[in-house]
Each structure stands twice: as C-alpha cells, then as structure tokens.
Amino acid sequence: MGQFELGLDAPICLTWELTYACNLSCVHCLSSSGRRDPRELSTAQAEAVIDELQRMQVFYVNIGGGEPTVRPDFWHLLDYSVAHQVGVKFSTNGVRLTPDRASQLARTDYVDVQVSLDGATAQVNDRVRGAGSYVTALRALDNLAEAGFGNAKISVVVTRENAGQLDDFKRLADDRGATLRLTRLRPSGRGADVWDELHPTMAQQRELYSWLLANGENVLTGDSFFHLAGFGESLPGLNLCGAGRVVCLIDPIGDVYACPFAIHENFLAGNVLHDGGFAKVWRESELFTDLRSPQTSGACTKCQHFDACRGGCMAAKFFTGLPLDGPDPECVQGYGEAALAGDRVVPAASQDHSRTAPTKSAPVFVPLGVGPVAPPVHACAESPLAGLALETV
Amino acid sequence: MVAGLVASDPLAQSWELAPGVALRPEPFGALAYHFGTRRLTFLKTPELATVVRSLGDHPDLRTALAAAHVEPRYWNAYSKALVALADAGMIRPRETSSV
Ligand code: SF4
Numbered sequence: 224m225g226q227f228e229l230g231l232d233a234p235i236c237l238t239w240e241l242t243y244a245c246n247l248s249c250v251h252c253l254s255s256s257g258r259r260d261p262r263e264l265s266t267a268q269a270e271a272v273i274d275e276l277q278r279m280q281v282f283y284v285n286i287g288g289g290e291p292t293v294r295p296d297f298w299h300l301l302d303y304s305v306a307h308q309v310g311v312k313f314s315t316n317g318v319r320l321t322p323d324r325a326s327q328l329a330r331t332d333y334v335d336v337q338v339s340l341d342g343a344t345a346q347v348n349d350r351v352r353g354a355g356s357y358v359t360a361l362r363a364l365d366n367l368a369e370a371g372f373g374n375a376k377i378s379v380v381v382t383r384e385n386a387g388q389l390d391d392f393k394r395l396a397d398d399r400g401a402t403l404r405l406t407r408l409r410p411s412g413r414g415a416d417v418w419d420e421l422h423p424t425m426a427q428q429r430e431l432y433s434w435l436l437a438n439g440e441n442v443l444t445g446d447s448f449f450h451l452a453g454f455g456e457s458l459p460g461l462n463l464c465g466a467g468r469v470v471c472l473i474d475p476i477g478d479v480y481a482c483p484f485a486i487h488e489n490f491l492a493g494n495v496l497h498d499g500g501f502a503k504v505w506r507e508s509e510l511f512t513d514l515r516s517p518q519t520s521g522a523c524t525k526c527q528h529f530d531a532c533r534g535g536c537m538a539a540k541f542f543t544g545l546p547l548d549g550p551d552p553e554c555v556q557g558y559g560e561a562a563l564a565g566d567r568v569v570p571a572a573s574q575d576h577s578r579t580a581p582t583k584s585a586p587v588f589v590p591l592g593v594g595p596v597a598p599p600v601h602a603c604a605e606s607p608l609a610g611l612a613l614e615t616v
Numbered sequence: 617m618v619a620g621l622v623a624s625d626p627l628a629q630s631w632e633l634a635p636g637v638a639l640r641p642e643p644f645g646a647l648a649y650h651f652g653t654r655r656l657t658f659l660k661t662p663e664l665a666t667v668v669r670s671l672g673d674h675p676d677l678r679t680a681l682a683a684a685h686v687e688p689r690y691w692n693a694y695s696k697a698l699v700a701l702a703d704a705g706m707i708r709p710r711e712t713s714s715v
C-alpha cells in the first residue's frame with residue numbers, strides 16, 4: 224500500500240462535521256459537540272467547499288457533526304453536493320429522519336445514511352447516548368425501511384457494555400434490510416473522559432476479532448480494528464493509520480484536522496477560509512507533509528505483527544498520553560496496558576462545544592465499576608472506507 | 617464475471633469506462649470510483665491510467681495499448697488488469713458498429 228503512505232492529491236475518506244450543535248450529548252462524543260459554534264461556515268461558504276471538493280474529485284464526503292440534520296440548510300447542502308458529483312454519507316442520531324425525509328432520501332442517488340446506535344437495547348444505548356435516543360434511532364431506521372431506502376447503515380461504537388450484543392445488533396440490521404457498521408471507541412473528545420471505563424476489555428477484543436472474522440463479509444468497520452490483526456490474520460481493508468494520508472476532517476468552522484478523531488491543535492493543518500482553500504491545506508500544509516513522511520514506530524518495529532498493525536491508532540495513543548511512536552493502548556500484545564499503567568500525561572482538550580448545563584435527556588453516566596454490565600460475547604456467537612470495496616489493479 | 621459478454625481475447629475487445637465511474641489522477645496512477653457500487657480501485661501505474669482513460673477512443677484494447685506506447689511484452693498483463701477492472705464493474709465491453 225505504498226501509494227497511500229506518500230499521500231494522495233485528494234483524500235479518500237474525508238469527514239466534514241457540518242455543525243457542533245447537537246440535540247444529544249453522548250458521553251463518548253468524538254467532537255465534544257453540543258453548542259453551535261458562532262463561526263460555523265455559512266451556506267455560501269459550505270457551497271464553496273463543495274465546489275472545491277468537486278474540482279479535487281473527492282468522490283464522496285462523510286458528513287457528521289454534531290447532528291448535521293439540525294442545520295437548517297442540511298438538506299440543501301446534501302442536494303448541492305450530490306448535484307456536484309460529491310456523494311454523501313451522513314451520520315445522524317435520527318432526530319430529523321421523518322417519513323417524508325426518508326422518502327426524499329430514498330429518491331436521491333449517491334446518498335448513504337448511518338444511524339448511530341450504541342446499544343442493542345434501550346438500556347445499554349441510552350446510558351451513553353441519553354434518554355429516548357434508542358427509540359429515536361429505531362424510528363428513523365424504520366422510516367427509512369418503510370420508505371424503501373435500501374441499505375441504511377446502523378453505526379455502532381463497540382464498548383465494554385455493548386460488546387456482548389453484536390449478534391443482536393446484526394439482527395436489528397438484518398430485520399430492516401440495513402447493514403451493521405462497527406467502529407472502534409477512541410479516547411477522542413468527550414470519549415477521553417469515559418474511555419477507561421468503556422473501552423472493551425482484552426477478552427472482549429479477542430471475541431470481537433473472532434466475530435469480525437466470522438461475519439466480516441456482511442459487516443462494515445471503516446477499517447477501524449486493524450490493531451486487532453495481531454490476534455491472527457489481517458482483517459480486510461486498509462491496515463494502517465490513514466490520518467493526513469487518506470483520512471482528513473473539515474470541522475464546522477473550516478478547520479482541517481488530520482483525522483476526525485484527532486481534533487486537537489497538534490493535528491490542525493489549517494483552515495479552508497484562511498489558508499488558501501482545502502486543496503492547498505491538503506497538499507501543502509506542514510503537518511500533512513510530515514504525516515506523509517516515513518514515521519518512526521519505536522518498539523513496534525520489532526513486533527511480529529507490525530506489518531498488519533503498524534502500531535495502531537495515532538489518536539488513541541495521543542489522547543491516552545502514550546508516545547506516538549509506540550504501541551496502541553489496546554495493543555493485542557498487552558504492551559498498551561503496560562504503558563497505560565506507567566507514567567503518562569493525558570493532553571488537555573483544545574476545544575470543547577459541550578453544553579454547560581445538562582439537558583433533560585442528557586445521559587447520566589455513572590461508571591459501574593468492576594465487571595462488565597453485559598454478558599461477554601458468546602464464543603463464535605467493518606472496507607476503507609466504510610462500505611467501499613477496496614482493491615488494487 | 618463478464619466472461620460471457622467478452623470476446624475470448626480481451627485484446628480484441630472494445631471497451632469503455634462504465635457509466636457512473638470517475639477516474640482521478642494521482643501521483644502513482646489513478647483512482648477509479650464507481651458512484652453506484654461505491655467501489656474504489658487503484659490503478660497502480662500512470663500508463664494503466666492512460667490506457668483506461670482512452671479505452672473508448674479505440675476500436676479494441678490492442679489499439680489502445682499501441683497508442684499508449686505500451687510494449688507488446690506487457691500486453692498480457694494489461695489484459696488481465698482490464699479483465700479485473702471489468703469484473704469490478706469499472707469498465708465494460710462496448711458495442712461497436714463494425715461487429
Ligand atoms: S488516528 Fe486513528 S482513527 Fe484516525 S486515521 Fe489514524 S488510526 Fe484511524
């Protein structure tokens with residue numbers, strides 16, 4: 224995969240968070256969303272970004288937030304993007320996916336919808352996403368299915384509490400003609416505050432790995448579990464950190480970060496308004512040039528799994544205060560656990576749009592302490608780029 | 617497989633880019649993206665990218681390869697790459713008026 228590492232003229236997996244505003248306040252929100260930022264890009268500025276993505280031939284953009292559909296111009300921007308040959312995959316908690324919107328989406332080509340759900344039961348889901356969020360998500364999925372929207376995605380962040388529900392998630396998806404998408408919990412945004420209690424245990428990671436091998440064909444992962452390759456064979460997809468190489472984030476105010484899970488000034492490459500446009504930031508920024516140069520991987524280079532794992536996720540290391548040139552905090556060899564137990568300083572967040580006063584439905588996340596809440600995964604009981612078959616010729 | 621649609625010799629077949637497929641030039645060659653299936657394929661050399669881009673302008677693959685100055689000893693390899701692209705839905709056999 225040499226061609227990836229030296230960088231591309233345009234990203235493959237571009238995420239664009241349209242707003243920091245959100246009706247929910249999930250405890251693990253990667254972008255610490257809640258309040259709208261007053262500097263949020265205007266409709267005209269957002270259209271200009273889409274024009275530029277079209278010129279760069281960015282084939283599709285992953286739209287997220289915050290909750291993107293709370294932007295009043297969301298549906299306009301979606302149509303504008305598709306009309307400019309930039310396909311849209313958007314992530315939503317479902318709050319605005321009414322039957323009418325669902326049939327509108329069913330009539331639009333080149334749009335993929337991911338509804339976030341972090342528990343296969345309301346009890347597990349609402350504990351992290353907030354009261355009523357399970358019902359909202361399932362209603363949205365049912366609206367999509369009834370409108371004939373084919374192949375919606377149910378997007379699940381795997382946690383210690385839902386790791387035992389993988390078969391149940393699969394069934395929820397199958398029943399609605401939807402596809403299950405599992406991704407890794409990273410200690411990003413508010414995720415940093417709950418990662419210690421919520422990230423899957425080593426035993427759960429192993430079960431997850433086996434489950435992915437058994438169900439991999441029909442389950443998407445956004446290639447987020449490549450650090451598990453050391454358990455055995457590589458999982459399909461891109462087996463390296465793509466930050467700044469194939470992956471990138473444009474945030475609601477136009478700041479460009481190396482990865483959606485790396486919203487921190489250390490990974491800020493520039494701004495689409497102030498630094499000459501997105502193409503210039505992508506192609507010329509100092510940070511991205513740096514990320515594309517050969518990286519040192521310290522102790523990992525001696526590991527037999529290095530080719531498959533490459534030391535894991537940059538963001539996971541950074542936000543747990545581990546060195547970037549060492550093992551992932553969830554290293555399957557156990558080196559991460561040892562490193563987490565040692566001296567480390569967790570970096571302070573460089574931005575936070577969390578609401579200051581909790582809403583009525585805000586999750587009250589009380590760590591439950593010892594022992595998993597959900598039963599472990601039964602024995603045997605996600606391509607890059609989410610849903611994309613990747614191959615080389 | 618598209619085998620049923622294709623002349624037994626891919627070199628003698630007329631090809632074209634499938635509808636809904638875009639090619640993006642990259643330093644190593646090109647990326648092909650199918651908006652319908654959301655598949656992404658890497659064309660790992662600039663020469664291959666040139667050939668794929670020009671398929672529709674030539675009566676068959678052989679002529680396209682010659683026009684791109686690809687040496688005949690590589691034609692077999694190109695042939696295989698093209699069949700793989702056809703299997704992935706990126707290119708398709710083209711009806712020609714002469715057939
Ligand atoms: S920082 Fe982590 S989440 Fe981001 S591209 Fe790298 S491996 Fe993926």
Ligand code: SF4
Pocket residue numbers: 450453522523524526527528529532533534535549550551554555556557558
């Ligand atoms: S030591 Fe490094 S390369 Fe090996 S499994 Fe752990 S994180 Fe991956």
